[in-house]
Amino acid sequence: MPVVDGRWFVVDERQQVLLIDGQIPVGIEPPVGDSSRHLMGLDSGTPIWAARATGGFDDPEDAEWVHLRALFGRIPETDWAFAGRASQVLLWERDHQYCGRCGAKNEHHPTDRAQQCPDCGLQSFPRISPAVIMLIERDDGKVLLAWGAQFPGRFFSALAGFVEPGESLEECVAREVREEVGIEIDDIQYFGSQPWPFPHSMMIGFRARYVSGDITIQEEEIVEAGWYGPDELPPVPKGGMSIAGWLIQDWLDRTAASL
Numbered sequence: 001m002p003v004v005d006g007r008w009f010v011v012d013e014r015q016q017v018l019l020i021d022g023q024i025p026v027g028i029e030p031p032v033g034d035s036s037r038h039l040m041g042l043d044s045g046t047p048i049w050a051a052r053a054t055g056g057f058d059d060p061e062d063a064e065w066v067h068l069r070a071l072f073g074r075i076p077e078t079d080w081a082f083a084g085r086a087s088q089v090l091l092w093e094r095d096h097q098y099c100g101r102c103g104a105k106n107e108h109h110p111t112d113r114a115q116q117c118p119d120c121g122l123q124s125f126p127r128i129s130p131a132v133i134m135l136i137e138r139d140d141g142k143v144l145l146a147w148g149a150q151f152p153g154r155f156f157s158a159l160a161g162f163v164e165p166g167e168s169l170e171e172c173v174a175r176e177v178r179e180e181v182g183i184e185i186d187d188i189q190y191f192g193s194q195p196w197p198f199p200h201s202m203m204i205g206f207r208a209r210y211v212s213g214d215i216t217i218q219e220e221e222i223v224e225a226g227w228y229g230p231d232e233l234p235p236v237p238k239g240g241m242s243i244a245g246w247l248i249q250d251w252l253d254r255t256a257a258s259l
């Protein structure tokens with residue numbers, strides 16, 4: 001049990017995070033009932049806790065539940081990262097209560113962040129699903145942007161896709177681009193990465209260069225795709241909370257610097 005004040009990242013089943021007076025709550029115990037808790041680490045000596053909120057309690061006064069996506073910009077970015085981490089750990093724990101091999105009830109591993117089966121010994125670690133995201137540049141200064149079918153409104157971004165077993169990240173980049181828009185690329189360069197807690201992705205960003213082919217969209221995945229210069233952009237993220245926005249902003253900055 002904690003004996004000093006900690007900061008409580010309380011997350012519910014719908015990835016909503018508890019704020020009290022607009023802040024991440026502080027205390028020895030969480031401000032609401034929790035079904036499980038994980039110590040995520042120390043921040044300048046202050047314990048950082050993840051707690052899974054379950055129903056059946058009265059919300060304290062001044063409490064507010066804010067979805068993780070909507071929380072960006074309302075609290076410091078370091079706290080937003082903690083909230084995402086808390087959500088990932090808590091949802092993983094909820095979804096791995098039973099052994100996937102023999103069905104016995106899992107137990108917490110005594111020292112590691114893992115669930116362990118008392119019968120067959122199978123260990124389950126927090127699930128992280130790697131996905132690549134890539135901005136394709138062409139020699140005429142344009143980039144390939146696509147409106148993915150998952151976006152309800154006309155909104156463009158870099159191409160992205162999940163890594164398959166047995167595939168390198170670079171192979172995944174080339175395959176996804178070929179599948180989604182039918183073009184060939186090379187010069188695949190690492191850009192950066194971002195944990196993306198919706199619900200448990202790890203986005204790995206790349207830049208790449210167009211080689212050949214005309215855009216042929218995969219209609220189940222892509223509504224519309226095209227080549228765009230800096231002055232003719234459709235609605236896109238720039239900077240902001242996602243690596244998609246960072247990739248596009250980086251390209252805009254480099255393009256502006258070269259003029």
Ligand SMILES: [Zn+2]
Nearest residue numbers: 099102117120
């Ligand atoms: Zn088992």
